[in-house]
Amino acid sequence: MNRRTALTALFAGASAPLLAACSSGITSLDGDGSGGDTGSSSGGLTIGTANFTENQILGYLYAGVLKAAGIKTTVKPNLGSREIIVPALKGGDIDLLPEYQGSLLLYLDKNAKDTEAGAMQNALAAVLPASLEVLPYAIAEDRDSFAVTRETAEKYGLKTLADLTKANGKLVFGAAAEMQKRVVGVVGLKDVYGVEFKEFKALDSSGPLVKGALKKGDVDVANVFTTDVDVAANKWVVLEDPKSLVPAQHIVPLIAARKADGKVRKALARLGNVLTTSELTELNRLVDQDKKDPDRVADAWLKKNGLVSA
Template identity: 80%
Template structure:
């Protein structure tokens, strides 16, 4: 799938009233002030996804619940990283993205300090660019994590990111290229934990490249997602995060306000309440391990839950 050319438009923050978030993520059907319920989905929505399995699955789940609600929805999968898909959403090339609370907030506001889900939802409402809106977040969550093999953990006495300070200059870190400049990446690891690595290898996001490199010993520390089934299967050790570098990462729809009418809001809210972290992990397994197509995996789950 061809990636879109990244737009270089600088994102500008937009003021909006705060949301009153609750544990399930369902807040209100009125939105965050970036268009209220004045949206119109009659022309259909184009859903974009990032370039990793889980985000593609989420894109097809969004499309499925929207189609069941009578909204025409198409998916453009595997467009690229956040640095590509968010500008594409803002420019109108796509209408909806499955996003992650903490990563999205830090992308929009590098100085953000919120780590709790409700506080981040409120913060997102104040920094989302004009014309966009964050809808209520889902029960499902998928955090970034930093994994080492059990052998590496035992050799260096690693149980948390704090322990990495003792190994500075000895270990190789593998992750997607954008992690080199992200707060939840090299920047935050140095600022919060004082960690510097011998080398950074630009690979992929919890994908076959970085996981293969960790298995082979080509990297010592790998950035993987907590819903990745390979963590348990390989016995990898996830390093604890006592200084709260990694914020909550509930799934959250980021949408063009012009499309966010009541029909769309209700459909995505229903999905958000039904989808759990365990569900997301299992859906990832079916695609990554059983080699099933993400669109079919999503359709089967929605059918089973009577959502699509």
């Protein structure tokens, strides 16, 4: 499904309900997650996901634990980038989406300086509109990273992002289109490290386009996720980030506050306490390399870990 088709399906007949509630500012997974219960999930939840494998898997994991808690769910996968799905959540066309702390914070506040998970959770609660809420963040984390082939690393002496300045004006950067305007992207690489690229190629987020381009040499630097198993498989060099351009990126549920009742909070907190970074990486491998369906991969993992009935 392409982005246009996905959006047409998403917004067709949308009721755009009014939203009213406030964010609780939960900062950890401690406790049962039932504080600040002002919403109701009785009418069910619609979960939206971004247009890359991991986010789709997370959407189905969310759906599985919520269904096990007796909540009706619908998953609308592959809707597009954050610039598309967060406004859809604000508008009431979806109710819940899997997010990443640091990237979400910088999307909401481009001048945000926090990089530690707890501090970012508080910062998110402060900048989100009253209609939205972040629930406790998960153990699992997936950061953006910038990778080069071993040959490119050796040619230019690249170990860190700062080293990219040695090749200013010579390298082609490949990433999703929105990375051209993001702090964790072209903007931050220039402002924080002084990096300037020969060209930017709009491809995808740690997907087949950007990874294929890196393999072929069509791009020299690629934006890939730290849970992407192809990084190790291809022996790519992930450049170190000594100035902490990329903040912590724990998985965090972003939800319409009107839907954030006790059952939802407990179900998602339980998932977050169990899902680790290594297990999320393995789920990505099953879909990307073994070509399994993300909904089935999510369901099998939930059953294996006792989060839904076998």
